[in-house]
Amino acid sequence: MGSATATAVPRGQLLAQCWAELGSAVAALSNGAGRPLARTEKLILDPLVLRPVRNPRFAGGSVLAEHAAELRRVITEAGPALAATASWFTLLKKTRRRAGITEGNPQDLYFQRCFELAIEHGDPTGRPEAERIAADTIVELHSPGGRPTVAELREFVRAHAAELTELLAQTWPAPRESTAPAARPADFLATCPETPDENLFAALVTGRTGTHESAEADRPGIALGYGLTDQERPARPALGDGASKRQLPKPWDRSVLERLFAAFTSGFHRESMAGVPALVRQEIHRCAQPWQLAEEVSRVTLVLGRDATTGLDNDDPVPPGAATRLRARWRREAYVRRVLRLPGARVPDRLRAGVHGVRQAYLRRLWVRLHGRELRAGQLTAGQVWDLLDGVLRSVIMDQRDHLRSALSREAGAA
Secondary structure (H helix, E strand, C coil): CHHHHHCEEEHHHHHHHHHHHHHHHHHHHECCCCCECHHHHHHHHHHHHHCCCCCHHHCCCEEEHHHHHHHHHHHHHCHHHHHHHHHHHHHHHHHHHHCCCCCCCHHHHHHHHHHHHHHHHCCCCCCCCHHHHHHHHHHHHHCCCCCCCHHHHHHHHHHCHHHHHHHHHHHCCCCCCCCCCCCCHHHHHHHCCCCCCHHHHHHHHHCCHHHHHHHHHHCCCHHHHCCCCCCCCCCCCCCCCCCCHHHCCCHHHCCHHHHHHHHHHHCCCHHHCCCHHHHHHHHHHHCCCHHHCCCHHHHHHHHHHHHHCCCCCCCCCCCCCHHHHHHHHHHCCHHHHHHHHCCHHHCCHHHHHHHHCHHHHHHHHHHHHHHHHHHCCCCCCHHHHHHHHHHHHHHHHHHHHHHHHHHHHHHHHHC
16 A cells, blocks of 8 residues: 555646646646646546546546656647647637627636647647637637527526416426336346347336336435435425526526526537527426426436436445446446545545435436436437446546545645
């Protein structure tokens, strides 16, 4: 244990050193201390340069000394592209100001696109076509083009608050069905990682298994235990008059406006969404439905995720298939073992709770993914279910690993 620690370098410290060597060319992507911005790391360095999923040796809170030189080489080789990314970002911000655009965080909206521009066009400095490319990019990113906007959403809800509040009161909650389904989720979960049975999945949907299973969520403490709400029992959501991405409540505690706001700010396939008036009314009806989802395919998939994760954070026996695969993925994460053996003072309570409550984090994210698919009118087939279930856990793992890495990096910096 001691020798392993002695031959490892805190990842944050190593990144800061590598970043400093790139100099002022990447200042637009740096914080006041000259380190990469948190969004630079999250949106550019990790997914586009270091690729920790493909290169797990770069993924931990510490990097082994034998891999440190390689990480340094990767960032150094990406230096010209990163410098060009910084230049494109500066140019896009200027173009944005000239256009009078204030909606959205420029780093969230532009960082990855600027990296793409850097790879495709190189550094914009001195290029006569750069202004045109920047202007076209801003138009592309901000032109409504039939897509709903956050400003339009807020204005519609504000202007029609009385009517929408009445609709919410009339529709919530919708009646629940009690007919027991013929198909069992466990049968499909046994097959879905390798050979998903389309007939079994169809039987779950047509038999309304998801709707039937939703009855338990109305009982005291059940939805709370799933991490979908902080209330003892699900309550009718408010219409809402504001939203902040940093302060979003649990999924079922969000107002109607907050539910749509969370999907709008992702900017993902917004062009496939309905117009704002239809979206708001659809959301009011959706939140009154079983599992607060509108489609039976979504409800069935949430039930599959619920059942596949029953043994994720405990030692109970789990059946072969999806549950076994998800538990194996979770337990082979080195950071999980590290959090559990570190003294409490070194790990924030929130992060430690996240490790022990991974199932709740998983079900929240799965609900959000399913909700987003419904908003974009996306389809979900039997063959796609496992990729979704596995991808949600992978996403939870990466987020928690990043949080741990940041916590340990801050501790190392303080030391």
